[in-house]
Amino acid sequence: MARFTFFGGKGGVGKTSMSAAFAHKRARAGEDVLIVSTDPAHSTADVFDQSFGDEPTPVDGYDSLDAIEIDPEQEVTDHLMETKRALGDQVSAGIVNEIDRQIELAHQTPGAHESALFDRFIELMRDVDHDRVVFDTSPTGGTLRLLSLPEYLGSWIDRLVEKREASIDLYEKAAIGGREPRRTSLGDPILARLRDRKERFEFARETLREDASFVLVANPDALSVRESERAIESLRERDLPVEGIIVNRLTPAPDDDETGRGARFLRQRIETEQERLAELRGFEPPIIAEIETRVSEVKGSFLEEVASELEFKQSV
Amino acid sequence: MARFTFFGGKGGVGKTSMSAAFAHKRARAGEDVLIVSTDPAHSTADVFDQSFGDEPTPVDGYDSLDAIEIDPEQEVTDHLMETKRALGDQVSAGIVNEIDRQIELAHQTPGAHESALFDRFIELMRDVDHDRVVFDTSPTGGTLRLLSLPEYLGSWIDRLVEKREASIDLYEKAAIGGREPRRTSLGDPILARLRDRKERFEFARETLREDASFVLVANPDALSVRESERAIESLRERDLPVEGIIVNRLTPAPDDDETGRGARFLRQRIETEQERLAELRGFEPPIIAEIETRVSEVKGSFLEEVASELEFKQSV
Numbered sequence: 001m002a003r004f005t006f007f008g009g010k011g012g013v014g015k016t017s018m019s020a021a022f023a024h025k026r027a028r029a030g031e032d033v034l035i036v037s038t039d040p041a042h043s044t045a046d047v048f049d050q051s052f053g054d055e056p057t058p059v060d061g062y063d064s065l066d067a068i069e070i071d072p073e074q075e076v077t078d079h080l081m082e083t084k085r086a087l088g089d090q091v092s093a094g095i096v097n098e099i100d101r102q103i104e105l106a107h108q109t110p111g112a113h114e115s116a117l118f119d120r121f122i123e124l125m126r127d128v129d130h131d132r133v134v135f136d137t138s139p140t141g142g143t144l145r146l147l148s149l150p151e152y153l154g155s156w157i158d159r160l161v162e163k164r165e166a167s168i169d170l171y172e173k174a175a176i177g178g179r180e181p182r183r184t185s186l187g188d189p190i191l192a193r194l195r196d197r198k199e200r201f202e203f204a205r206e207t208l209r210e211d212a213s214f215v216l217v218a219n220p221d222a223l224s225v226r227e228s229e230r231a232i233e234s235l236r237e238r239d240l241p242v243e244g245i246i247v248n249r250l251t252p253a254p255d256d257d258e259t260g261r262g263a264r265f266l267r268q269r270i271e272t273e274q275e276r277l278a279e280l281r282g283f284e285p286p287i288i289a290e291i292e293t294r295v296s297e298v299k300g301s302f303l304e305e306v307a308s309e310l311e312f313k314q315s316v
Numbered sequence: 317m318a319r320f321t322f323f324g325g326k327g328g329v330g331k332t333s334m335s336a337a338f339a340h341k342r343a344r345a346g347e348d349v350l351i352v353s354t355d356p357a358h359s360t361a362d363v364f365d366q367s368f369g370d371e372p373t374p375v376d377g378y379d380s381l382d383a384i385e386i387d388p389e390q391e392v393t394d395h396l397m398e399t400k401r402a403l404g405d406q407v408s409a410g411i412v413n414e415i416d417r418q419i420e421l422a423h424q425t426p427g428a429h430e431s432a433l434f435d436r437f438i439e440l441m442r443d444v445d446h447d448r449v450v451f452d453t454s455p456t457g458g459t460l461r462l463l464s465l466p467e468y469l470g471s472w473i474d475r476l477v478e479k480r481e482a483s484i485d486l487y488e489k490a491a492i493g494g495r496e497p498r499r500t501s502l503g504d505p506i507l508a509r510l511r512d513r514k515e516r517f518e519f520a521r522e523t524l525r526e527d528a529s530f531v532l533v534a535n536p537d538a539l540s541v542r543e544s545e546r547a548i549e550s551l552r553e554r555d556l557p558v559e560g561i562i563v564n565r566l567t568p569a570p571d572d573d574e575t576g577r578g579a580r581f582l583r584q585r586i587e588t589e590q591e592r593l594a595e596l597r598g599f600e601p602p603i604i605a606e607i608e609t610r611v612s613e614v615k616g617s618f619l620e621e622v623a624s625e626l627e628f629k630q631s632v
Contacts, residue, residue, distance in 0.1 A: 011327035012539065041542045222613055223328065226357045254578025262570025263578045268611035295584035297538055 001211055002128050006135045008235070009217035010227040014248040016043040017298035018217045018291070019136040021307040027065040028307070031131040035059075035067040036124060038117055044069060044136060047299045056130075066130065070120055072113045079116040086193060122204045157198045164191050214242045215288070218280055219249045220273035225280055232283060244288035246310070247280055252292045317527055318444050322451045324551070325533035326543045330564040332359040333614035334533045334607070335452040337623040343381040344623070347447040351375075351383040352440060354433055360385060360452060363615045372446075382446065386436055388429045395432035396420065402509060438520045473514045480507050530558045531604070534596055535565045536589035541596055548599060560604035562626070563596055568608045 007019040016039060027033040034056055037044035044067055045051045048059050054074065056066040084100055124133065168188060214235055218228040232242050251270050254263040281287055289310045294302045323335040332355060343349040350372055353360035360383055361367045364375050370390065372382040400416055440449065484504060530551055534544040548558050567586050570579040597603055605626045610618045 012329060012535070016539075041539060041546065043539055043542075046538060219328070222362060223332075223357060223359055226359075230357065252577070252581050254581075255576040258574070258576035258578050260571040260574035260579065261568070262574050262582045263576070265568050265570075265611060266578045266582070269609075272612040293585075295581060296588040 002125075002130055003132045004125060004135065004207065004212040005132065006137050006212060006214045007217055008137055008214055008231055008242070010219075010224055013217045013219045013224055014291075014298070015217045016047060016136050017303070017306065018215075018246050018248060018310075019134050020044060020047045021298070021303055022215070022310055023065060023132075023134040024062060024303060025307040025310055026132055026134070027063060030064075032064045032129075033066070034128060034130040034133045035065070035136065036121075036133055037067065037069045037136045038072060039069075039136060040072055042069060046297065047303065049299070068124075070117065072117055075116040075120050076112050079112075079119060118204070119200075122200050125204065125207050157194050157201075161191060161194050161198075164188065164194065209239055212240070214240055216242050216245045216285075218245055218247050220247055220276040220280070222276060225276050228280065229283065232285070242285045244285045245280060245283065246289045246291065247277060247287055248291045250277075250290055250292045318441075318446055319448045320441060320451065320523065320528040321448065322453050322528060322530045323533055324453055324530055324547055324558070326540055329533045329535045329540055330607075330614070331533045332363060332452050333619070333622065334531075334562050334564060334605075334626075335450050336360060336363045337614065337619055338531070338626055339381060339448075339450040340378060340619060341623040341626055342448055342450070343379060346380075348380045348445075349382070350444060350446040350449045351381070351452065352437075352449055353383065353385045353452045354388060355385075355452060356388055358385060362613065363619065365615070384440075386433065388433055391432040391436050392428050395428075395435060434520070435516075438516050441520065441523050473510050473517075477507060477510050477514075480504065480510065525555055528556070530556055532558050532561045532601075534561055534563050536563055536592040536596070538592060541592050544596065545599065548601070558601045560601050561596060561599065562605045562607065563593060563603055564607045566593075566606055566608045 005019075005022065007015045007022070009015050016037065020035060023033045023035045035044060037052070042051070048062075048067065050057075050060050050067075052067045052069040054068065054070065056068045059065040059067050121135075168191075216228050216231055218224045228245065235242050251266055251273055253270060254266045277287075277290075291306055291309055294305075296302070298306055321335075321338065323331045323338070325331050332353070336351065339349045339351045351360060353368070358367070364378070364383065366373075366376050366383075368383045368385040370384065370386065372384045375381040375383050437451075484507075532544055532547055534540045544561060551558050567582055567589055569586060570582045593603075593606075607622055607625055610621075612618070614622055
């Protein structure tokens with residue numbers, strides 16, 4: 001069974017760099033690793049100077065490291081088409097148009113992205129044959145909404161199943177003695193589909209609780225500190241404990257004998273950051289890495305450096 | 317009529333500081349200004365060292381500047397209660413429980429936050445008596461989904477209205493000659509509610525197109541540059557042009573004669589940032605301010621400094 005590692009944290013804190021460095025480190029330690037990016041800005045492609053598609057692709061120059069970039073827009077479209085097809089097979093031609101209209105509207109509402117993405121996550125978690133899957137997740141809020149979909153949609157589907165059974169029951173009564181063939185809920189394709197969805201969501205929730213770990217990436221600033229506190233709390237409420245915090249973007253120190261405007265600026269920044277760092281150190285979970293700001297994006301040799309600075313206990 | 321200024325940009329780029337500085341500058345220029353924050357992390361409260369509630373509150377120490385913090389969670393709950401009450405009045409007691417269950421599920425799905433928040437935005441835009449309302453919006457993706465709600469929900473509501481009219485029509489036919497009182501779609505409370513919603517969304521879309529302007533906050537890093545490009549494009553597609561870009565978090569230069577590790581780090585950072593800045597300068601809209609990183613959070617005297625560095629043409 002694969003292990004799933006999710007990188008959480010506010011947008012812009014460096015989730016992509018940190019998850020890429022972590023995946024690289026795990027691959028070098030002998031695991032067969034898949035990076036899953038859902039960032040529409042294709043930041044993972046930038047880290048490796050290589051574009052990835054909708055299927056796992058080997059990362060050039062890195063052993064046992066594959067990557068996949070899921071495009072939320074594309075997922076919504078595919079999800080739309082698949083749903084239309086599946087339902088189209090199951091209803092009379094007369095109402096197909098009506099159903100198509102409703103499905104299209106449903107896919108344009110807020111939340112359609114999360115729903116479609118989550119479906120894709122479940123597929124991946126079911127089918128993947130890597131030792132570890134590293135998710136460079138979307139910012140905290142959206143991620144948490146993703147993770148809570150099973151409970152919400154689960155109970156919704158229960159209601160839908162009840163209704164469907166009731167309508168089939170009526171249909172049978174109405175059909176008694178008539179020319180219509182009897183129907184039972186046994187072979188009902190729509191019921192089957194609803195039940196299948198529910199099973200998928202339950203599988204996902206189980207997997208997240210048993211085979212997944214969560215790492216939070218934070219920056220040493222007030223906003224990120226508060227966001228981290230809230231993320232830890234929300235995940236804990238869902239029995240999804242955060243295993244560790246990576247503090248990214250720490251300002252490097254000037255030389256001790258260095259004077260001038262630049263050195264003063266750096267020392268004052270560091271002073272402020274140390275206060276934020278102290279707050280982060282006060283949280284459960286522990287800080288598992290403190291990463292200094294690089295002079296440019298974390299890739300190539302910087303990625304190697306950062307990977308070597310990451311320390312993870314096996315549970316992560 | 318009030319002017320509405322929306323601050324967009326990826327999470328963590330400094331929307332809160334920039335919108336607070338802009339609001340302060342406008343207030344000092346003689347406008348009566350309201351800051352609307354939807355950040356669950358209460359970052360506006362941090363900027364002014366003052367907590368704000370769900371109603372406009374004067375900002376201590378700043379003339380003609382009010383602030384309001386909208387809590388998305390609370391909005392969803394209020395929205396839930398209000399919807400239950402409104403529908404509860406309009407349906408037979410027998411199905412109130414069923415409706416309540418469905419409404420609760422609906423409010424737990426992804427997108428409920430955006431929907432409830434947007435309702436609140438419309439209320440504010442309708443009722444506000446300030447000269448200018450400055451929205452410290454949520455990160456780009458969510459914001460854009462907010463802005464596209466009118467079109468989507470608008471057409472959805474059209475369908476609902478059709479269905480409601482059809483069902484009332486059937487109801488009338490069924491009631492002919494029966495004991496039931498005749499109903500017509502004229503006084504129908506549910507139709508009235510649906511039409512009211514649609515009008516609200518249309519008002520919002522009009523207002524956004526005619527009385528609103530959009531400012532994008534970016535940082536000089538690759539991720540933020542790409543995000544900005546996408547945000548500009550998405551807003552343009554919705555006929556909501558971005559008026560200008562604020563580039564925030566530029567690394568300050570060391571003294572010319574400064575040497576040592578600190579100075580080298582700063583000069584290399586600046587070199588990288590200048591490349592990103594060049595990309596941002598290539599975009600329509602123009603860059604309207606370039607703000608250097610401060611040694612600590614932008615508040616107090618730093619807020620004054622930043623406000624004085626913001627240059628906006630009257631259209632913004």
